Amino acid sequence: MRLGVSLAALGGIVYGINAHTPGFGLHGQALALLICVVVACLGWLVRTVTVYLDNQHRTLTATAAGGALVTAGGLLMSIAPVPAALALAGVGAFTAAVELTPALATTLTAAGVLVAAVGTATINHQWVAFAGYSAGLVALTLAGFNRRQYKQRLVQAEQLLTQTRIAAAADTRAAALDERTRIARDIHDVLAHSLGAVAVQLDAADALLEAGTGTPRARHHVQRARHLTVDGLTEARRAVGALRNDAPPLGDQLSALVADHHNDAATLTIFGEPRPLPANAALTIYRTAQEGLSNARKHAPGQPVTLHVHYHHDNVAVTITNPTGTTADGSALGATGGSYGLPGLAERATLLGGTLTAGQDATNWSLQLWLPT
Ligand SMILES: Nc1ncnc2c1ncn2[C@@H]1O[C@H](COP(=O)(O)OP(=O)(O)OP(=O)(O)O)[C@@H](O)[C@H]1O
Ligand SMILES: [Mg+2]
Secondary structure, eight states: OHHHHHHHHHHHHHHHHHHHSSOOOSSHHHHHHHHHHHHHHHHHHHHHHHTTSOHHHHHHHHHHHHHHHHHHHHHHHHHSOOHHHHHHHHHHHHHHHHHSOHHHHHHHHHHHHHHHHHHIIIIIOOHHHHHHHHHHHHHHHHHHHHHHHHHHHHHHHHHHHHHHHHHHHHHHHHHHHHHHHHHHHHHHHHHHHHHHHHHHHHHHHHHHHHTTOOHHHHHHHHHHHHHHHHHHHHHHHHHHHHHTTOOOOHHHHHHHHHHTOOSSOEEEEEESOOOOOOHHHHHHHHHHHHHHHHHHHHHSTTOOEEEEEEEOSSEEEEEEEEEOSSOOOOOTGGGOOOSOHHHHHHHHHHHTTOEEEEEEOSSEEEEEEEEEO
16 A cells, blocks of 8 residues: 555656656656656665665665655756656655664755755756755755654653553562562461460370370360460451451450450550551551560560550551560470561561561560551
8 A cells, every 4th residue: 555655656756757847768858857767766666665674774775765866856956847856855855864864864965955956057057946946855854854753752652651561560460479478478477376386285285195194284285275276267367357458447456466365464555646557557567466465475474565556647666565574484385486476577567668676675575666657
């Protein structure tokens, strides 16, 4: 289609030249006209195939086509100043301006004007026609530059769109990975806080029963295991609820946690104005409180624990404190840990841009979480 239109336009131009000039022949001006038209036709055909080539070959063919067309047009101008001369040279200059560097395209246009000027000075002296021809050639060159910029902008916009799509796909992958890591961490936390302890209780019961002694004590361990299993189930439900974003308010969750703190005294105090927090932040605070209470139970049994939550305007700080007066009693529960609790919490805090610190002074062990919100 495109080729057909191009060839039809060329046919029209050649017909116009033949009709408005002395015509083609094999002698004198008629021969010169014929040569001009043949060169122009070759240039036109090369230009037509230019769009189908890759960048490297395009530069070559556009230079050849532009050169042939502006030269033929310039000569034609000086033999017979017909509009077709400008049409041929103009198409050459426009193509060069679109496909080539501005410097090369300007050189070709200047060459076209120069050929026409020399021809006009030596052959027909029609300077008014020459001026119109030159102005037309310059205008078409500028139009070509414009078109070139437009095409470049189009390419840049497409590249930007592709990059944006790639970045969006990477973001989606990263978000999916984050979510998977979060789910894995929650599964680990629930298992670590329930199944590990259940196993220890059952081991203890098994040992007592095997020895054939202490059935009441074995029963106590089984009951404890049952209790831990129920706790684990509750935890699992809570974790699923948090993942589905339908967890109850953080204050309620913390109160329930403190109320469930078996045997030992635990108190919750909230400072500042509580506000809804992002799901990830609320879950991290909950997990920190849970691990802090669980640690106090394991590593400082019988000691009172205080849980303080401070709502500041752009962050939340959580502190869990228990006296270190009594060290862990070496009980089975105290030995269930794998020291994964605090590193896991620190990882959660860092992911949200917060910090987790833990340590003891002369009298207290304390665990502190700070989260920007
Ligand atoms: N409330 C606490 N009182 C005294 N010591 C503590 C307290 N919390 C933690 N610790 C000390 O810090 C260590 C690391 O705690 P962490 O929670 O990382 O591991 P864990 O509780 O031993 O095992 P896990 O959490 O994997 O079940 C504990 O082994 C204990 O020595
Ligand atoms: Mg722990």
